[in-house]
Amino acid sequence: MASSLHxxxxxxxxxxxxxxxxxxxxxxxxxxxxxxAFRAAIDPPVEPExxxxxxxxxxxxxxxAAGSAWRCWVADDRETIVGTxxxxxxxxxxxxxxxxxxxxxxxxxxxxxxxxxxGTGGALLAAAMQExxxxxxxxxxxxxxxESRSLxxxxxxxxxxxxxxxxxxxxxx
Numbered sequence: 301m302a303s304s305l306h307x308x309x310x311x312x313x314x315x316x317x318x319x320x321x322x323x324x325x326x327x328x329x330x331x332x333x334x335x336x337a338f339r340a341a342i343d344p345p346v347e348p349e350x351x352x353x354x355x356x357x358x359x360x361x362x363x364x365a366a367g368s369a370w371r372c373w374v375a376d377d378r379e380t381i382v383g384t385x386x387x388x389x390x391x392x393x394x395x396x397x398x399x400x401x402x403x404x405x406x407x408x409x410x411x412x413x414x415x416x417x418x419g420t421g422g423a424l425l426a427a428a429m430q431e432x433x434x435x436x437x438x439x440x441x442x443x444x445x446x447e448s449r450s451l452x453x454x455x456x457x458x459x460x461x462x463x464x465x466x467x468x469x470x471x472x473x
Contacts, residue, residue, distance in 0.1 A: 323384065383412065387406055
């Protein structure tokens, strides 16, 4: 079943004083810390946090510069960034049919645990989906965690049976 780009569910955060805005390169260090928290909660880190944050901050600052294929939105409470979502834009090979030649990749949707269950994740995802709709992307893909599937389904994402993936086989420790 194909996923739909056109979501009718556009939640607004009900958390007091939370706003959703595009990220800037000035947000890169805070975003790198959120990335570490997100991934370290899923798998044990193999890189010390300070080294990762330095490397990731540099990567994110470069991608948040104008002209990059990456977009990012943040949820902030006027003092701290409490959530984020990234959207990568990728060109497809030209084709002669009536479909956009651009794809989107949603990644790193993360809200700090103490700020969850108030619509913040949904509001972040809605901002990214609005960008996808504005750009008339052919499709948007993502790899959800089991806990996030219902959020994505509420925004029109569906499981597909026509997509294949090959993951690198990790050598035993």
